[in-house]
Amino acid sequence: MGNLWKIFLKELRGYIDSPSAYIFLIIFHVLGTSMFFFVSGFFRNQMANLGGFFVFMPWLLLFFVPAIAMRIWAEEKKAGTDELLLTLPVRDHEVVLGKYLAALALLVVALILTFPVALTVKYFADPKTPVDWGPVWCGYLGSFLLGAMLLALGAWASSLTRNQIIAFIIACALGFGLILLGFPFIYQLLPGGELVARFSPYSHFVSLYRGVLDVADVVYYVSAIAFFLYLNIRSIESRKWA
Amino acid sequence: MIEVENLTKSFGPTQALRGVSFSVQRGEIVGFLGPNGAGKTTTMKILTCFIPADSGRATVAGYDVFEDSLEVRKRVGYLPENTPLYHEMSVVDFLQFVAGVRGIPKRDIPERIRSVVVRTGLEGAVGKVIGELSKGYRQRVGLAQALIHDPEILILDEPTSGLDPNQIKEIRELIREIGKEKTIILSTHILPEVTATCDRAIIIHKGQVVASGTPGELMAMGAGSNAVTVRVRGPQGEVQKHFSQISGVREVRLLGTDDGCLRLQVIGEKPMELAERVFEVAAAQKWPLSELRPEAASLEDVFARLTQDEK
Numbered sequence: 338m339g340n341l342w343k344i345f346l347k348e349l350r351g352y353i354d355s356p357s358a359y360i361f362l363i364i365f366h367v368l369g370t371s372m373f374f375f376v377s378g379f380f381r382n383q384m385a386n387l388g389g390f391f392v393f394m395p396w397l398l399l400f401f402v403p404a405i406a407m408r409i410w411a412e413e414k415k416a417g418t419d420e421l422l423l424t425l426p427v428r429d430h431e432v433v434l435g436k437y438l439a440a441l442a443l444l445v446v447a448l449i450l451t452f453p454v455a456l457t458v459k460y461f462a463d464p465k466t467p468v469d470w471g472p473v474w475c476g477y478l479g480s481f482l483l484g485a486m487l488l489a490l491g492a493w494a495s496s497l498t499r500n501q502i503i504a505f506i507i508a509c510a511l512g513f514g515l516i517l518l519g520f521p522f523i524y525q526l527l528p529g530g531e532l533v534a535r536f537s538p539y540s541h542f543v544s545l546y547r548g549v550l551d552v553a554d555v556v557y558y559v560s561a562i563a564f565f566l567y568l569n570i571r572s573i574e575s576r577k578w579a
Numbered sequence: 580m581i582e583v584e585n586l587t588k589s590f591g592p593t594q595a596l597r598g599v600s601f602s603v604q605r606g607e608i609v610g611f612l613g614p615n616g617a618g619k620t621t622t623m624k625i626l627t628c629f630i631p632a633d634s635g636r637a638t639v640a641g642y643d644v645f646e647d648s649l650e651v652r653k654r655v656g657y658l659p660e661n662t663p664l665y666h667e668m669s670v671v672d673f674l675q676f677v678a679g680v681r682g683i684p685k686r687d688i689p690e691r692i693r694s695v696v697v698r699t700g701l702e703g704a705v706g707k708v709i710g711e712l713s714k715g716y717r718q719r720v721g722l723a724q725a726l727i728h729d730p731e732i733l734i735l736d737e738p739t740s741g742l743d744p745n746q747i748k749e750i751r752e753l754i755r756e757i758g759k760e761k762t763i764i765l766s767t768h769i770l771p772e773v774t775a776t777c778d779r780a781i782i783i784h785k786g787q788v789v790a791s792g793t794p795g796e797l798m799a800m801g802a803g804s805n806a807v808t809v810r811v812r813g814p815q816g817e818v819q820k821h822f823s824q825i826s827g828v829r830e831v832r833l834l835g836t837d838d839g840c841l842r843l844q845v846i847g848e849k850p851m852e853l854a855e856r857v858f859e860v861a862a863a864q865k866w867p868l869s870e871l872r873p874e875a876a877s878l879e880d881v882f883a884r885l886t887q888d889e890k
Contacts, residue, residue: 340680
């Protein structure tokens with residue numbers, strides 16, 4: 338546990354010291370909020386809710402999360418520092434989790450920074466129909482869980498290669514495929530139909546952003562995160578099988 | 580301190596190690612010598628628990644590298660090949676991180692960092708970002724992180740590669756200094772490094788140990804270690820006859836003639852004594868000698884002989 342924490346802190350420090358983390362936060366914020374205000378038609382709709390904000394979230398996360406995740410392992414492999422790190426007296430899973438949680442912290446900061454959007458909506462809301470906060474919290478929870486899952490996927494993808502671009506492409510492609518499975522025009526074509534849709538993070542995200550907090554959705558995300566982290570640990574261990 | 584028995588390791592179709600065995604005593608500085616691709620790095624990666632061997636056993640400080648990998652890693656300081664470091668971190672942050680993960684108590688960390696910084700001569704660079712340091716300084720940072728927990732054993736993979744001659748000299752002195760109290764294995768394909776720093780060398784070739792011994796012992800294995808080169812003015816037949824009558828001489832080989840002088844190689848036991856006998860004979864016969872050189876065996880010869888492919 339102590340080692341996990343130390344690796345978490347080192348990685349977090351890496352984000353704090355690196356300009357790319359700030360660029361990430363700024364672009365995520367600008368794109369996220371401007372899509373909501375200018376693309377989703379918030380001003381036209383005259384509705385004081387954040388539906389239009391969360392609609393874009395899966396697509397935003399689909400590209401931004403792999404951008405955080407791609408360096409997690411590929412950079413270490415390229416520089417050879419994985420050998421330094423993994424010959425310290427630490428267990429592989431401590432390193433995998435420490436790195437994952439630090440990247441997750443960056444994602445949480447990115448999501449928190451979008452919260453002024455909710456406050457703006459509250460400010461514009463007609464006092465007679467105030468903002469319903471339930472769906473907002475659910476939307477944030479959904480965004481967090483979806484992002485956390487894509488991050489686990491991206492970290493695993495990053496452990497497969499020493500090339501960050503390849504890691505990014507693998508994570509985006511897999512993430513995109515998984516999200517697509519949640520769209521009726523895709524899953525209806527597939528044998529299994531709605532059953533397939535249950536494997537898509539998108540279906541679970543949709544029910545959360547509609548304001549329905551279902552334990553099953555949370556369980557889905559937590560299991561998917563655990564699954565990809567497990568693959569990540571196995572892939573780091575795979576140097577031992579070669 | 581380190582026992583290695585019959586290690587084998589393959590990467591796909593290439594066999595990197597084919598049964599490597601050796602042992603290293605406490606306090607020794609052992610040089611791993613071999614051409615590139617001989618299996619030096621693979622052996623080191625196995626000893627530092629980065630990858631396991633396919634078969635065979637290796638114990639470090641009494642712990643099996645596979646069964647008790649964490650115990651081994653606690654006792655070993657490792658400088659991987661090409662000195663990978665976190666280039667975006669500052670020297671002090673990096674050492675702090677390694678010290679923390681190495682389990683050094685928080686209150687002892689500043690003192691430990693101070694001591695390794697002084698030892699490795701990093702005083703001027705502590706606050707700098709690693710990526711901005713010169714290669715020589717980065718090498719020192721690599722050594723500093725390997726030393727931070729005061730390990731019993733140091734494993735250094737090509738610690739002087741890519742450095743300039745001054746830096747090489749400094750790093751070698753540092754290794755010598757550290758080696759007074761620690762067990763060190765270092766790999767190199769630079770021969771003088773072994774003579775300069777190591778108590779013993781293990782020559783690895785094609786995944787096997789082909790020779791092992793002190794630099795002196797290894798040199799004795801060299802060809803030409805038992806010959807004297809002579810340049811003498813005199814009648815060829817006479818000279819050869821007299822020289823081959825010297826006791827202990829096995830062969831007198833004519834290397835050539837130049838300017839009326841003969842160049843000969845006198846082969847026998849103990850080249851130093853041989854040279855004196857040759858001088859006495861030449862003096863008695865009044866043949867002017869212009870060169871008399873017992874051939875110093877070089878590690879190069881041994882190395883070349885052991886590692887060249889049989890043709």
